Amino acid sequence: MISCKTTGQRLTLIFLSLFTFCSIHISAQDVAAGKTLFVGKCASCHNIFKATTGPALMNLEERHKWADHKELLKWINNPAGYMANDPYTQGLKAQYGGQMMTAFSDITLKNVDDIVAYINDQVASQGKSKDPGTVNNEPKGNSNAVIFGVISLILGIIALILMQVNSNLKKMSDDAEGISRPEPVAFYKNKIYIAMAAILFFVVGGYLVAKGAIGLGRQTNYQPEQPIYYSHKVHAGINQINCQYCHSSVMESKHATIPSVNVCMNCHKAIKTYEKGPKLYTESGEEVNGTAEIAKLYKYAGFDPNNATVWDPTKAKPIEWIKIHNLPDHVYFNHSQHVKAGKVQCQSCHGEITAMDEVKQVSELSMGWCVNCHRQTKVDFNYDSTGNKFYSIYEKFHNDLKTSELNAVKADKTLTSKDRKFKIDSIMRTVRMDSVRVQDIGGLECQKCHY
């Protein structure tokens, strides 16, 4: 089951890439739809620009008979049947480790057109700047705070000095005038100063304690050493493997899931050494031997790279990865809610994962952090019928509110102006049609995440 699926998928992509040729009718097809399909179905085995599990798909229309999308469709729908009397694809199978491409019987001709359009589009824009998909969440104002802190400190010290100077001058002038006053107390014995210092100490100490207590159990920047040095930079960054290829349930389940060994082996049956990539270092700066790390995987999988044909996937042992992103038990978090329904990018919470070797926790994963996002994020509302149809019930309600109730309130002469304003405000709170955010449809309520 393992081998069959992935190889199949690889082969699809190879053939798709033959089509770049006829780039004339790109406009007729839907590049966006193609991207969705490509990411969902093809990307697990195929890269556009380089051969992975399956062939690279760039320029696929130039290869074989793939300029004719109908041929391509036949192949994708039924690779085994197609291959039976097609030496070209038989050759591909041999070339890519004897694995057959998975059949995608649900793919239609339109889908093929879209996918090819997407590939061609990507080829055309190759070299241009990459997707700016990620958001820079670096907090700003840090440096300002330091400057302000330093200035306050300096000013405080100056104030202290001036007060001392003042009291000394006063003493001198008193002496000069011959008024005898008690000897001034040294500032460190001055009760006012001591009291102020004590208050300051408790305020700052309390603040730090509270902050520390709030931070208990939070593990931002947590970067444990994993049983295998797995570099997201190499896989997701340099090789551009789609996140969903490995974290396959992210669209369906509350868990994104860590891939099982057989998913790793889909590619690593063929990729046995780490050669071309950049040098890898651990956090402490030691160099990592990529090939040795792949060998660790083989040990878990029970795979002998020198004798690949006898591998029995059922003998594999699971890898005990160390969980980095932990939520308390009383929090319900669902990946599919955010990634599929909410269309949130992985990087929004997990950071620039494609630049990390070993993953570390970037976000705080605190309730305040969640709530902030729920306050700001706009809902995929259905105003112009492109949004999620689920929200149409809200839209209808809003329209009703807006037209009938608002008019009714405005027309109601019996209301005092204060009451009218109150009612209009309360209606408008829910009728902010320009931007409905998660909080407006209950995204800040307790039982959205705690039940």
Next chain:
Amino acid sequence: MSKKYWQSFGEVNDPENFKSQSQDEFREELPFEGFDDKGLIDAKAPRRDFLKYLGFSTAAATLAASCKVPVRKAIPYANKPENIIPGVAKYYATTYVQDGDVIPVVAKVRDGRPIKIEGNELSYTGGGTTARSQASVLDLYDMYRAKFPLHKTGAGKDAKMEEIPTFEQVDDMVGKAMAAAGGSVVLLTGSVVSPSTKEIIAKYPNLKHVQYDAVSYSGMLLANEASGFGRKIPSYDFGAAKVIVSLGADFLGTWLSPVEFAKGYAKGRRIDEKNPSMSKHFQFESYLSMTGANADERYTHRPSEAAAVALDLLNAVNGTDAGGMDAKLEKGIQAAAAALKAANGEALVVSGSNDKHVQVIVNAINNAIGAYGKTIDWSRPVNYRQGIDSEMNDLIAQLESGAVGTIMIQGANPAYTYFDADKFKAALAKAKVKISFNEKMDETTELCDFIIPTHHYLESWGDAEPKAGIISFQQPTIFPLFKTRPFQTSLLKWSAPAGQPAASTDYDSYFKTYWTAKLGSEEAYHKALQDGVTESPATPSAGSYSGAAVAEATTAISGYKKGSGPEVVLYQKVSIGTGSQAGNPWLQELPDPVSKATWDNYAMISISKAKELGIKLDNDYEYYPHKPTIKLTVGKREVVLPVLVFPGMNADTIAVALGYGRNEAIGVTAAGVGVNMYPFTSFNGTTVDYHATGAAVVNRNESYKIAQTQKHNSYENREEVVRETTLHSFKNHPNVIVDFSNELTEAYYKNANEDFRQATLYPQHDQPGIKWGMNIDMNACFGCGACVVACHAENNVPVVGKGEVLRYHDMHWLRIDRYFVSDEKNEDDLKGVVFQPMLCQHCDNAPCENVCPVAATNHSSEGLNQMTYNRCIGTRYCANNCPFKVRRFNWADYTGADSFPNNRDQKLVGKLDSVIEQMNDELTRMVLNPDVTVRSRGVIEKCSFCVQKLQAAKLDAKKEDRVLKDGDAKTACQTACPSNAIVFGNAHDKDSALTKVRSENPQRRFAVLEQLHVLPNVTYLAKVRNSEEEATNWPPKGSIEHGAEGHEAKGGHEAHKAEAAKGDTTLPAATKPEETH
């Protein structure tokens, strides 16, 4: 004479005391011994101790919290199965089979663990379940299951059980033992409903198969044979019957197939308000059963009179009634007969008797009223019970004679359930090889030499044929937890000739081959497994009615001795049944529908018997769990039982439930709970009788604590919480509820000076999208408790054990309140019983919300009253302010969820029952729903409308880019209900079933305690009994004096509560009759 609703005798007989005692939400002194008037410093636990504890706990908490965060692992599959997504539940159709009971179900499997049972909507049950089938998932994870094959070595006192390491050795040892034993081979089972198993048994050479049912229906089987239909039981269609007469059959609770019957019965009970009509249900019985509680007309008789009542009814139907019964009973029989005759065949008579003669008479009645073919379907006979009592006796005779070499036992436990268990045990000892396939070390299994436990049904392949032509399939939902093997495999292996291929000696493959051949193709087989059920066309019955046996039955019944003195009737509870699932904590903690007692069986006695025994039904009797005990003697058998007194019991009847008094090996849950009453059954020459005459009762003047839940939650005389009337009154005054509601609204606005906002201190909540709501039709709720157990399973509701229930600490999110409706002058004159499921009403103006100091309970934009456990600090103000008493407090660490381990044994709150340990076993905890937080000590919890299911349904809709459909989101109680009494949905959706049922029933729809204006999101439909009586509590239009009485009677404190909640504006006017008259 007006009718009165009451929940306890204290309320009826001692109202003043009752009121003062029910003022407190939690009726217990706080456990701080030292704090008295002397002040804190002088107290036994002085300030310094307090500071010490405070300091220590702060330090400990800091330490516990600041210790390094534990390293958690994320371990993926080695090879992920293609169709499994971690975190997403899968549903597999299977079949609950227990003692012949069959319910097609769907098991919800989360990450490889079945965690919830739902009904199979494709089946003839329409998706209903029972409490026991809901609870069966917990049996799977029972730590007291037999975990591997055992072999008894040694004899007498040296006997001990040794594990047999492999099944090959098992087969080898059993083979040798059987060969050495010689003699005949007997298989003793409960009723076998599986066709493939029957075939395997039939193929086993020279195997004698005896079916034995703990509670037997052989009287019925034999009677049907005598009436010309063969040894079968027909299908009953309660939905087609306009008149139902039950002679002691608890068909909504425990008789044959309650799920199916409840569904049909509910059909006849629902009312179309435009043209109100409903079926008429007569019940003749000795004690107050759950079915009897739902009857329109109820008549009681002595248990020994059951036969005479049946005969009298036959005579009345035939017009040859000679009378001779008690006047009231006679009147009832005449009324029932008249109704039966008038129904033109759309009528049904059923009897719970196991007496062949009685059942022959019942058949004659059904024939006379033309029920055959209309409400009784012989084309689909049912297989639920097949045991014939005499066969068991024959088996014992054979055992005694030493002719039996090997006896194999599966699904039967005669050492516990047989009327003469000692005789059975002695006989069993004579068999040379004794093999038990039972899942647990029950009373019979203990006596066997080989214990080869079979799978739990959720682990096995299998099939069941509940009715002829209808097959319900079982498929494994989890890999077997223990070293168990289907007993069919054992039979196949032991009967196979040497050298037969393994495939035919293994039940799993046998099953597949069997059904692939039967269904014609592998596709059909897979389809059948996926659907769970297949149905082939019914074949017309071969038999036809013959009245030949009636004369003999009449003569026999006429010869029955008329009983005198106390008599005993034995019944089954909906929760425990025959006792085979007695080790299930959810079932033990499920309150009995009528008595609301948990964790015990007891003697149900009548009010007059109580007086006779000198039991005073004052408030103390009701208020304290201490109940008087009696010694009950029948012949040589005697037993000591606690007593509960009920109205509507036959004066001389003592009713006791079967299924209790189990042995230690069954587990801590069942061991020592209640008393085994099977010894009180007896054999009458043909069948087993479940009643006993000539009993003697002595009050022992001692007390025993019974954990009842009914009194835990009091509405303090506010009767508007329950609405009930008769069909007659409802037709005459259809608008009583509407008028009441209108008057309240008018008064409300009047008092509010027409300014809505000034009238309430509650904020107005907007529901921009969904507004969840629920409607419960009390005409379709019969009190069975399936919803309560479903709620347990879905929401990780903890079991607290008897000790805690005694202290009012039960945790049920959903309870079913029972109200007796009786004549105000004579509480024994029971007019009816109302069952009202009570759960969080999710009030829009929720009184709980504004008293919470930390806003742990607040309102959602979807109309839910949310409870946030991790915010709760446990003040319990909300529970005190809840008018419906639906909030539950975690007094102790019931779930093991506390941060500090071993927090369950606390001196301050007392040691918890050992069942808590069972529920917190690693194995048992596998049943927990991973989507729901397991609550820790010190927080309040309550019904959440299954918010996790609502969220999941919304998410599915969003992911599929579509609008939420009606029925996407269902609560656990709703899906569990066999009669679809509960409707849940979006009240903003104009086409939802909820909106429909609410708009179609304006005259019956009510909100509980509407005068409080808390605006619940749960509505109820008033209960209507089909009676010609005038319901005096159903006043004509314009009068709301009823509410006023309630209000004025309650006086001080709760008025405060209500008015505080309402801003002092609405109540007084709404409940001042002088003004409105």
